[in-house]
Amino acid sequence: MDDQKRQLIKKYESNIILSGRSMLFFGLWDAFKFLATYLYGEGGELNEDLNVLIQAELLPDYAEWIIVGIVCLLLFSFNFYIGAKAIAYGKGRGKRRVWFLIVAGILGLATLVGIPYYFSDIKITDLDSVIATALMDVAFVYMVFDMIYSAGRLAAINKKRQMEA
Amino acid sequence: MQEDFHYYATYCAAILAGYSHEESMEICYSAQFVDMCSKTYLASIKAPLSAATTQLQLEMMDARTDIIGLQEITRIWASFHFLPKDLYAKKKWRPKVYMNKYRLICGPNSDLMVKMVELAKGKPLQNVGIAMHVLADTWAHAYYAGTPSLVINGTTAEFYEIVQDGDGEKEIPIHFRHSASTPDDLDKHIFTNSLYQGNEKSIMNLGHGRAGHLPDYSFAKYRFYPAWGDYGDIVKDNPSDYYKAFCQMVYAMKYIREKELFFEKDTYHVPEVAPYRKRIDQILRKRQIIACDDWKAFGEELSGQTIEDFDIDRFKSEYIEVAEEHKKDTFLGKFIDGAIAHKAMVSNEISSSGSFLAGFVQVKIHDKISKS
Structure with missing residues (x-):
């Protein structure tokens, strides 16, 4: 295998591993964003629904924290699982399955579509936090599509190598 | 490189190049002293601090990392330990900030190295020692740059x-x-x-x-x-690179002694070294932290003389006790002059290439001031 191909393979593998590690960080960010929105956001639906159930004594007081905790954990775990799969893919561990790329792509697309909605009905006092959140989401979208692109290029190079062999 | 190569191997190379035992001792001492001559040491003997050829760990811990501090660090390390290979290297899609550092990457057989050896001709043995240290380090420290990056x-x-x-x-x-x-x-x-x-x-x-x-x-x-x-x-x-470094040192010193007409890059076939190739290879490939004993034994066999162990204070009292106007004639005085001249040459070459990472140097050699 010539040096240039080896370098490209190393580059794309490194990109995928880096994106996978970034997914872990974004998982934490998603969980934190949900928690902050629940605690300080204005009347989130989950908050209202839980309050109704707690006031009707259908759920204990602490149930809200358990449910919030579970949602945060799910958000983090979802990203963690995709990130771990990406890292394993980049390191060539196990069979290289691509379903995590499809899921990540859907996530990335959903995030991309949601970014403009940050700026609808925005208050001037919230501008800085909205911009910060939007920038985080832009970074996430870039990371996801870079991961997909790198995986695609890596697969193309490996296929070409197999055909040449 | 370590003391085993800078001191003992340089002694061996000097003997093979035709220098006497006493001359070889001056050369190898100067080569090793490049790793010792810090501002702290120079301050202790009241010598010019601009002659520093290395920085102690404690000095680096306190070093500034603004442009002044970075220039000070780069001047020392790029001049004496990481001589740049190609100050005009090109790389696509990189800004000037990156290229200034990229061009400081060290490597053997550079134009700067050739210039350094040619400048050492006709100069005191201390200059030869400094040149041999820098030459050897271009092999060991290749692919790294003498600037924090x-x-x-x-x-x-x-x-x-x-x-x-x-x-x-x-x-x-x-x-x-x-x-x-x-x-x-x-x-x-x-x-x-x-x-x-x-x-x-x-x-x-x-x-x-x-x-x-x-x-x-x-x-x-x-x-x-x-x-x-x-x-x-x-x-x-490293075994291959160090052998080439050794051969190149012998070749360079033969040129400096006027036993060779030209000094050219990529020249390693040196007849004086060939008979000892196997012995040198054994020393280089032996898996040990430091090879001082092996190189020392080899050197003493070559010259038939005893090689004194390196002592940082050997010439200290000579420099301290002599009158100011005669300091330049002492061993350390000549080393200091050689170090300042070399640092000025390299720093100004870097500056001429369009990079200010090493600043520029105003040269004061004891009794005259000149911008080089």
Whole structure:
């Protein structure tokens, strides 16, 4: 295998591993964003629904924290699982399955579509936090599509190598 | 490189180049002294601090990392330990800020190295010693730059030592740890390196800190991925490189003694060295932290004389006790003059290439001031 191909393979593998590690960080960010929105956001639906159930004594007081905790954990775990799969893919561990790329792509697309909605009905006092959140989401979208692109290029190079062999 | 090569191997090379025992001792002492001549030492003998050829760890801990501090660091390390290979190198799609550092990457057989050797001709033996130190380090410290830079001197965590395995070779992963007080474990391939620092200009990213002492071990052959390499790997073959360094030192010193008409790059076939190739190869490939004893034994066999161990204070009292107007004629006085002149030459070459990372140097040689 010539040096240039080896370098490209190393580059794309490194990109995928880096994106996978970034997914872990974004998982934490998603969980934190949900928690902050629940605690300080204005009347989130989950908050209202839980309050109704707690006031009707259908759920204990602490149930809200358990449910919030579970949602945060799910958000983090979802990203963690995709990130771990990406890292394993980049390191060539196990069979290289691509379903995590499809899921990540859907996530990335959903995030991309949601970014403009940050700026609808925005208050001037919230501008800085909205911009910060939007920038985080832009970074996430870039990371996801870079991961997909790198995986695609890596697969193309490996296929070409197999055909040449 | 370490004392084994800078002191004892340089002595051997000087003897083979035709210098006498006394001359060889002056040359090898000067070569090793480049690793010792810090501002702290110069202050202790009231010598010009601008002659510093190295920085102690404590000095670097206190070093500023603004432009003034960076210029001070780069002037010393790029001049004496990481002589730049190509100050006009090109690389696509890189801004000037990056290229200024990229062009400081050290490597053997540079135009600067040739100029340095040519300038040493007709000068005191101390200049020859300084030149030999710098020449040797261009081989050992290749692929690293004498300026703090993560994007140049950084590496990935993947280091593989290439060792003999029967008739072939095999790669063994190297593990790094951050324990300066613990010696490297050669059997388990565990070495000490500098801590990872994400700050571009951190002192931890100076030179080959991220590779620890690997470049300075003559036996080490290893593969690694430098940050500047765009995901390409480098195989560093120290036994081969150190042998070339030794041959080139002999060739350079023969030229300086006017036993060669020209000094050309990439010239390693030196008749004086050929009979000792196997012996030198054995010393270089022996797996040990330091090879002083082996080189010393070889040197004493070559000259039939005893090589005194290096003593940093050997010429100290001579310099301190003599009158000011005669300091330039002492051993250290000549070394100081040679160091300042060399630093000025390299710094101004770097400046002429369009980089201000090394600033420029105003040269004062005891009784005259001139901008070189």
